[in-house]
Amino acid sequence: MGFVKWANLLLIFHFFAATPIFSHSSSFTSKFLDLAKEPKIFDWMVNIRRKIHENPELGYEEFKTSELITSELTKLSIPYKYPVAVTGVVGFIGTGSSPFVALRADMDALPIQELVEWEHKSKVAGKMHACGHDAHVAMLLGAAKILKAHEKEILGTVVLVFQPAEEGGGGAQKIIDSGALENVSAIFGLHVHPNEPVGVVATRSGPLATGSSFFEAIISGKGGHAAIPQYAIDPIVATSNIIISLQHILSREVDPLDPQVLTIGKFQGGETANVIPDSVLIAGTFRAFSRESMMYLKQRIEQVIIGQAAVHKCNATVTFLNGDKPYSPPTINNYDLHEYFKSVVGNMLGANKIKKAQLLMGSEDFALFQEAIPGYIFFLGMENKSVEQLPSAHSPYFKVNEDALPYGAAIHASLASNYLIKLHQDQPLVEDKYNDEL
Ligand SMILES: [Zn+2]
Numbered sequence: 001m002g003f004v005k006w007a008n009l010l011l012i013f014h015f016f017a018a019t020p021i022f023s024h025s026s027s028f029t030s031k032f033l034d035l036a037k038e039p040k041i042f043d044w045m046v047n048i049r050r051k052i053h054e055n056p057e058l059g060y061e062e063f064k065t066s067e068l069i070t071s072e073l074t075k076l077s078i079p080y081k082y083p084v085a086v087t088g089v090v091g092f093i094g095t096g097s098s099p100f101v102a103l104r105a106d107m108d109a110l111p112i113q114e115l116v117e118w119e120h121k122s123k124v125a126g127k128m129h130a131c132g133h134d135a136h137v138a139m140l141l142g143a144a145k146i147l148k149a150h151e152k153e154i155l156g157t158v159v160l161v162f163q164p165a166e167e168g169g170g171g172a173q174k175i176i177d178s179g180a181l182e183n184v185s186a187i188f189g190l191h192v193h194p195n196e197p198v199g200v201v202a203t204r205s206g207p208l209a210t211g212s213s214f215f216e217a218i219i220s221g222k223g224g225h226a227a228i229p230q231y232a233i234d235p236i237v238a239t240s241n242i243i244i245s246l247q248h249i250l251s252r253e254v255d256p257l258d259p260q261v262l263t264i265g266k267f268q269g270g271e272t273a274n275v276i277p278d279s280v281l282i283a284g285t286f287r288a289f290s291r292e293s294m295m296y297l298k299q300r301i302e303q304v305i306i307g308q309a310a311v312h313k314c315n316a317t318v319t320f321l322n323g324d325k326p327y328s329p330p331t332i333n334n335y336d337l338h339e340y341f342k343s344v345v346g347n348m349l350g351a352n353k354i355k356k357a358q359l360l361m362g363s364e365d366f367a368l369f370q371e372a373i374p375g376y377i378f379f380l381g382m383e384n385k386s387v388e389q390l391p392s393a394h395s396p397y398f399k400v401n402e403d404a405l406p407y408g409a410a411i412h413a414s415l416a417s418n419y420l421i422k423l424h425q426d427q428p429l430v431e432d433k434y435n436d437e438l
């Protein structure tokens with residue numbers, strides 16, 4: 001047989017070898033949703049979600065939540081690492097070798113008193129899962145159960161990331177610092193959305209949510225009698241001008257087509273009406289959709305506060321906070337992953353179920369993952385208008401429509417399993433390097 005015939009034969013072999021894997025996978029992917037709706041997975045997820053809802057835990061205190069996760073992973077014979085990032089859990093399904101793809105669920109609750117009266121109301125006073133992270137954990141476990149049942153068909157390893165402290169605690173950064181994402185090619189996440197219907201996802205390529213940063217400033221003058229201001233240096237008047245000047249950054253310096261926010265939420269100074277105080281404390285936050293805009297605002301906030309303080313013969317110090325409220329970069333969805341997401345989820349739900357998400361002025365610490373590796377996050381609809389209108393996230397009346405759980409689990413499972421197939425097809429691996437870090 002001549003070379004050309006061999007080459008043809010190899011091409012034919014490659015075609016038949018590659019195609020069935022993908023089409024087979026696509027067909028089992030479309031079955032993932034049916035599987036996730038079956039009582040053995042649906043009821044199981046609902047039960048897990050309700051247990052977590054009854055026992056909400058704040059960032060880095062998710063001990064019972066992680067105990068529940070590790071016990072379910074153990075029952076499913078899924079190996080895991082714990083603790084990661086204080087209270088996080090990282091599980092593994094598949095070959096244990098590269099390529100690696102990650103799925104993320106956040107685990108923390110909020111310091112809110114639940115006002116919904118129902119059988120599975122929070123049992124902890126002042127704490128509540130008011131952002132749906134209880135559902136996120138249940139859906140990732142649902143995906144884990146589905147993927148485990150198809151483990152032999154997984155062409156690599158799915159890394160399950162149960163992340164603590166999303167609500168301003170920087171849990172994502174601690175996961176990255178733990179090395180859990182080394183050698184991981186991409187990460188996917190989702191967030192429940194109370195105002196999109198069940199069976200619909202909302203998403204977009206590029207910027208999705210703002211970055212956020214917090215700051216404090218102390219403006220120091222010289223206290224004195226209110227009736228003889230010429231002997232004092234008044235920090236109240238100085239700070240009033242500072243706040244007005246800060247707003248001018250937004251109205252006069254930044255592109256009106258690049259939405260940005262700067263809010264002073266705290267102004268503390270003085271004790272009484274007839275005394276000029278020594279100093280004033282202000283604190284605020286700023287938001288923008290690009291790292292460049294965030295950096296520009298940061299630089300100008302400091303300049304304006306110090307400069308305006310000097311105009312009024314005051315001194316000022318500005319501190320950008322890192323502890324309780326660390327900097328969160330803008331959430332920016334990777335373009336290639338957006339195209340990939342549309343093909344996989346369009347295949348499962350229909351292209352008309354993928355809606356363009358509105359830009360969000362809130363922030364999501366999934367953005368930190370996206371700074372480290374290609375990442376993609378989307379909103380999962382859970383509204384059923386014929387039943388009720390759902391309150392927004394962080395409301396004490398927040399509710400999860402559990403009918404959305406199978407969609408999240410099935411989409412997670414499909415995104416991960418098909419991504420590994422895509423990696424094999426795009427780039428046949430020459431070496432099969434074990435990820436020691438995992
Ligand atoms: Zn939240």
Ligand SMILES: [Zn+2]
Nearest residue numbers: 131132133191
């Ligand atoms: Zn959230």
